Amino acid sequence: MKKNEISILGSGLIGSLLSIYLKKRGLDVHVYEKRADNRKGEYKEEGRSINMALSERGWKALEKVGLKEKVLPLTIPMYGRQIHNEHGQTSFIPYGKEGQAIYSISRGKFNQLLMDEAEKAGVNIHFEHRIEDVDLRNFEITVDNPESGLEKISSEVILGADGAYSSLRNAMLKQVRFNYKQEYISHGYKELSIPPTADGEFAMDPNALHIWPRGSFMLIALPNPDKSFTCTLFLPFEGERVCFENIRDEKDVKGVFQTYFDDAYQLMPQLSEQYFSNPTSSLITIECYPWMLNKSLLIGDSSHAMVPFYGQGMNCGFEDCMILDSLIEKIGTSAWELVFAKFQKKRKPDTDAICQLALENFEEMKADVADPKFIIRKKIEAKLHALYPNDWIPLYTMVTFSSMPYSEAYALGKLQQKIMDTVMANPLITQNWDKLDYEDIIDQLDKAKAV
Amino acid sequence: MKKNEISILGSGLIGSLLSIYLKKRGLDVHVYEKRADNRKGEYKEEGRSINMALSERGWKALEKVGLKEKVLPLTIPMYGRQIHNEHGQTSFIPYGKEGQAIYSISRGKFNQLLMDEAEKAGVNIHFEHRIEDVDLRNFEITVDNPESGLEKISSEVILGADGAYSSLRNAMLKQVRFNYKQEYISHGYKELSIPPTADGEFAMDPNALHIWPRGSFMLIALPNPDKSFTCTLFLPFEGERVCFENIRDEKDVKGVFQTYFDDAYQLMPQLSEQYFSNPTSSLITIECYPWMLNKSLLIGDSSHAMVPFYGQGMNCGFEDCMILDSLIEKIGTSAWELVFAKFQKKRKPDTDAICQLALENFEEMKADVADPKFIIRKKIEAKLHALYPNDWIPLYTMVTFSSMPYSEAYALGKLQQKIMDTVMANPLITQNWDKLDYEDIIDQLDKAKAV
Structure with a gap:
């Protein structure tokens, strides 16, 4: 049987950055990813949260592995919130001091860059390898690949960077005394877009995060390098007022947008088409503990998925990687269980705090800012x-x-x-x-x- | 493919009583139980919480199906708490008014009686049928039986009375927007026993629940009809003081019991033997919502497992059965989804409350009563x-x-x-x-x- 030193589950943003960190420590690193390599052929986003906002913690973690300068060109700085009221009037609230910004970046392009860098560093990414089983007694993962079929892989260390629906966490869930909580909020989201203007320019100020706060619901928009904006509509799934359940046809969509988001509506020629072809997704918070079992560890969303309202999910996951790396630097790679025990103990109160802040910030964004x-x-x-x-x-x-x-x-x-x-x-x-x-x-x- | 009207998962106390309720409504009821029929051959308890305390809600649910009089002979009334201090002195705190008692009953014998009654009523209990899969899209369960192998069974209604580690709930967990929480407390428990005296009598007052409260840990004892007591030792799993981790050999066990529970120790000739042969079990609280998906419903521990400190787990599950039956009586059996929707909406605040009370009562039992x-x-x-x-x-x-x-x-x-x-x-x-x-x-x- 194949034996890896390090197996990382998931080549998303966190899994890719983590693999770079570990490779730089001289380890043999294998990443298993269920999706195909999206750098080949035509690139297609997959209808999930496309725009991220990079901020200090994320930048710091990228800088430590020398990637800050390479990532910067992919980003657009947003210096504050541009609030749009019902009449189309706007007001600007800066995020910080002059010059302080959060940086809009496309998840897809960013992930491609990180995978490129990981492979350059010598990481082996195995695409189209779905995790079928994680056996924590024998420390074996079973992967399924369309070409080679089922394969068992033994690992010294298993790291679950496989997100909110983590396979490693599901295996841990069956272990005794694993505390776990998954909670959905009553709102869902749908992505839409504002294309560039006829003369190829941004249709609104690109250096702001745009918000249309409407009390119980909201629309937001983040700029993309192609001069479009990615909009996200957050509505309750069901209820008496504006909610996904009550929007059944084109007339309903137009009605809601004309009433509540008219200035945005004027910029969205493909609104109805996108509304009915794009999925409605739900928003989950995950808390669990412990994050480790022997030489396996959950990291990023798999251990602490949060709602997106503080823009910290990715930044927090990157900070996880950096903190884990600092512990490896200090303790070495001959005592993984000690490294993981120190990591979870230090990090859990912090991820609990940001999960809670993310929930609280939803109230601020959809209601208070107005x-x-x-x-x-x-x-x-x-x-x-x-x-x-x-x-x-x-x-x-x-x-x-x-x-x-x-x-x-x-x-x-x-x-x-x-x-x-x-x-x-x-x-x-x-x-x-x-x-x-x-x-x-x-x-x-x-x-x-x-x- | 076989098609059942009602499939109940689990023939434990709740599943058995539920099957009686539903059979009495004229339904075709099948119960799937992974264990063998323990009424055949020699009866063996399985090292898990053997003694239950029946109280008002449980009795009422039994009475509605005419079982109160049959169950009463299996019980021993306990009129209050008998508190034992470190010096072996006792004080008695009544549970209620004169004559009010909770009733100690052995889980095994009680379960056998309920299964007998279910079968008499015409319920089909399928023993040694382990649930391998619950397919909520096609409403099919896959069962595995050592004789007949894997079998798929289609059902109009699936009821999960399969306890804290429910298969039905695990299937629901993969559905979107299922809120779930499992939380272990820091204490575990181990069952021990106090045999009858040499002249065949109870070694202590049988009409009380005995407690040895010691602040951060405790011992309790409930009477059995064979004049023995079942004791349960609750200790933290790990820590600096008295905990399971720190009890490694016979000397440690004796040390702890002589220091903290000396009067009980004098009555426990097989203490060390039992201590090291009986398992140490953990204590879980489970909360989830919704409890239903189409025509499937979680009931009892599968939806709201609680710690045992209010003696309400079984009583609450029995009350679930009675409340569900009242809704069926009112709404009929042609609108299961409506029945289930009303049931979960009415019942959830109540089960949340008793789960919380059960956690809080642990503090009272191990510390305050002293x-x-x-x-x-x-x-x-x-x-x-x-x-x-x-x-x-x-x-x-x-x-x-x-x-x-x-x-x-x-x-x-x-x-x-x-x-x-x-x-x-x-x-x-x-x-x-x-x-x-x-x-x-x-x-x-x-x-x-x-x-």
Whole structure:
């Protein structure tokens, strides 16, 4: 039987980057991927979340293996949220300080680049190898390939970078004392698109993430290098108001878009066609523990799939790779179980925190950002950060533009939220926000932190 | 292909009672059970939770199908908790009013009686039929029998009474938007026994549930008709103090029992032998939703396995059967999906509540009952109940001696808890508890309920 040193399940973004990290440590790395190699023949996206937003944690993990410069040309910086109201008016809320941006990137192209780099480094990616079984007693995986059929492969180490529906996790689920939770939110999503204008330009400002917040639902749009935008419509699956269940024909689609997203609707000539041909997908949160069993480990979405509303799923998975690599650097490759035990212990509180933040940010995106007070709140926090850059770092900044552990950002964010709730309760805040006693707010935070 | 009207997975306590209910509605009922028929040959218990405590909800469900009188002779009433301290001294805390008891019954004998009754009623129980696959698209189950091999069976309705590791639930888990959670507690359990005395009598009072609460761990004992007691030792799996991991040899077992449970130890001549031959089992809580997919439904532990600390797992499962039957009575058997939809909607908040109460009661059993103040608290609540029988019903009584929906009992219990916490904060409560303004406590509860 074939014996691998390292078998990685899944050649997605996380599996590919992880394989590069491990190859650079001198290991023999094999990646098993059920899909065909999409770098051959005509490239086709597969109807799932096409645009990602790269931010600090992701960049840092790419930089450590020398890939930052190669990835940058594939991205478009987005400096803030462009909010569209029902009348087509827009307002811009910056994400951070001047120059700070998150970077729109196509999942497909990015994944191809990472697979190219992995193979260049010497990683073996086995495409069209579906995982049929993971046997954790004998540490054997059974793969199925259309050409060679079923094959058993023995491995010293098995890493599950195989996403929310992980085969490795399914094998762990049958083990005793494996805690597991999968939870779907009531909303689903559908991808649509805004093509370039007739003269080949972006139809809206490309350097922003566009949001049409409508309380119980929303539309967003991210720019692509081909000057189109990928839009994502988030609606409840069922209900009394606007929901997927109630949109049955072209008339319904047009009705919803004309009523709620008219400025976007004017830019979407293929709306109805796309609406009925693209799938409606669901959104899952996964939490589990432990992440390891002997020399196997879950990493990325397989251990902590999150809803996409903080734009951190990929960044968090990349950070997983970097943290795992640091532990391998420190401990070596002769004590995998120790490496994995330290990894899960350190990382679990952080991934719990970002999963929770991602759920909470959905409320902010679909409802709060439409509130004029929300903009005031963001301005106050930005001013606090400008005046006291080390003492008040807005939550979004801690998560997106720093590498502070997510759990610390979460805890600090809760303290800030309490204080800001009091500040915003001031009935004159809209007029007075610029003249607040900012030092006093910082004092309040210091006191809260000391408790 | 064989086509059943009703296929029930599992002939355990819930599956057997459910089959009786459905047979009485004139349906064609087939039960598939992976184990052999344990009524044939010598009976052997299987090392899992042997003693159950039947209470009001269970009795009511048995009574509705005329089985109460047949089950009663198999039971031993337990009127309260007999608490054993480290010095072997005991104190008795009644469960309810005089005459109110929970009833110890052996799982094995009880299950045999229910299977006998099911077969008498015309139910077909297929033993040694392991479920290999549940195909929810075609509504086919694949069973494996040592004699006849693999067989596919088509069903109009599939009911999963197949417990915490349910095959039906595993099939549902792969469906989209199935929310699922499995969580193990840090403690495990091991069954041991106290045999009858030399002159063939019970070694302790048989009409009580015995508890040796030791803070972070405990021992309990329930009486059996053969005058023995079944003991269950609950310990953390690992840790620094007393835990399963740290008990490695006979000396360790004796050390722990002599130190913490000496009075029980004196009654356990086969302790070490049993300790090392009996398995250490884990304790799981399962929550999921929805419970149905088309005409399939999860029932009992398969949808809401709980830890055993409120003695409600079986009672709750029996109540499930009765509630499902009431809906069938009302709606009929031509609209199964409507029956199941109403069942899950009504029942889920209640099973969530009892799962949570079961977790919380572990704290009470292993720690609080040893506190002298706990006894005072129970006495105050008993007196409140005696003075105002309709206005203050202790939580344990609502859960155990009534059929009030668990979710209502839970909510009311939380209000009572808050009020009792204030009452108990009185520094002179030990002396004054009998002279409190009881009417005022009732007023407080009424006010809290009105909010």
